[in-house]
Amino acid sequence: MNTADLHMLTGAYVLHALSPEEHGEFERHLRACPSCAQEVRELAATAGKLAAAVETTAPDGLKPRVMARIATERQEPPVVARQARRVNRLGRRAVPRLVLAACVAAAAAFGGIALWQHQQAEDARAQAQRAEQRADELTAVLAAPDAVVSGGELADGARATVVVSRSRNQAVFAASGMPEPPAGSVYQLWYDDEGAMRPAGLMDPSQTAQVLLMDGPLDGATGMGVTVEPAGGSPQPTSAPVALMSFPA
Known part of the structure; x- marks a missing residue:
């Protein structure tokens, strides 16, 4: 393989796509060729940045956990004749109190879910920031x-x-x-x-x-x-x- 061919192997070298024989020959060339060494560092920095990219997705099992939480919230039983007469004896003022209690319970339940979701989002954001920091450090090493x-x-x-x-x-x-x-x-x-x-x-x-x-x-x-x-x-x-x-x- 002549020198002109070796100059064309920087990309394949960074991607580990060379045969063992080509890899050894190119590494010997790399020690004596500053321009190829610089190009390898630049290409490796780009490959490292792409390899370290992180995509944050919703946690597995989020929907089942939310549905299970909803299922544990107590529901009002159906009103039968005896319960209807009891409501009449309590008077109309009892009904708003029951509605208020239901609203408070619902607010507490969904408030807890919202807080949990907020914490999950904060954790994902922190994880993404750590991954980005490590990607920057990785790139800095490759480009040093x-x-x-x-x-x-x-x-x-x-x-x-x-x-x-x-x-x-x-x-x-x-x-x-x-x-x-x-x-x-x-x-x-x-x-x-x-x-x-x-x-x-x-x-x-x-x-x-x-x-x-x-x-x-x-x-x-x-x-x-x-x-x-x-x-x-x-x-x-x-x-x-x-x-x-x-x-x-």
């Missing part, structure tokens, strides 16, 4: 002037790339073709502090391709690892790593 890229092939044909920015003290991990972990398990990322593993975030087990801002500061980490852990993650690795990658110097 000192960002360096390293990649490799994992088991089962999956590919992984890590981008490290020492100036921002952060790292970004991207993977494609990840097989689904066993039921009840999740892929967990780790910083490798010269052999001591430090938690760095969880991958979404339902996604085969992801771009993640690794949790926590880079600090003195010399590499990273990926293990399969119980859902929710572990404080320390409990399985052999499915991937170990050294951070570029």
Whole structure:
């Protein structure tokens, strides 16, 4: 492959669409070509922004919960002849009181539902703000002037790339073709502090391709690892790593 062809592979490289041979040849070219390195950072920043986009939807089961709440509100029984005579004995002034009580009960019930819905909306808004902040941080790492890229092939044909920015003290991990972990398990990322593993975030087990801002500061980490852990993650690795990658110097 000549140099002109290599200049055309920046997009495919960012999207992990190169063969292992092309990937290795392009990475060697990347170390000697500042213009391609800059284009890769810009394309990776755009891909990261798109991958981190979050759409907030109504919570699952909202309608059944609201309908169940309505079903628990007490209804007035039908008026039979004996009850009708009792109402007549109470006089007309009792009827407005019954109507008022029903209105108060309805207001309380729907007021509680409205408050719950408001809290749900606030939670969703806060979640979206956190996701947007992480997307901005991810993009900043990918676009950092000192960002360096390293990649490799994992088991089962999956590919992984890590981008490290020492100036921002952060790292970004991207993977494609990840097989689904066993039921009840999740892929967990780790910083490798010269052999001591430090938690760095969880991958979404339902996604085969992801771009993640690794949790926590880079600090003195010399590499990273990926293990399969119980859902929710572990404080320390409990399985052999499915991937170990050294951070570029």
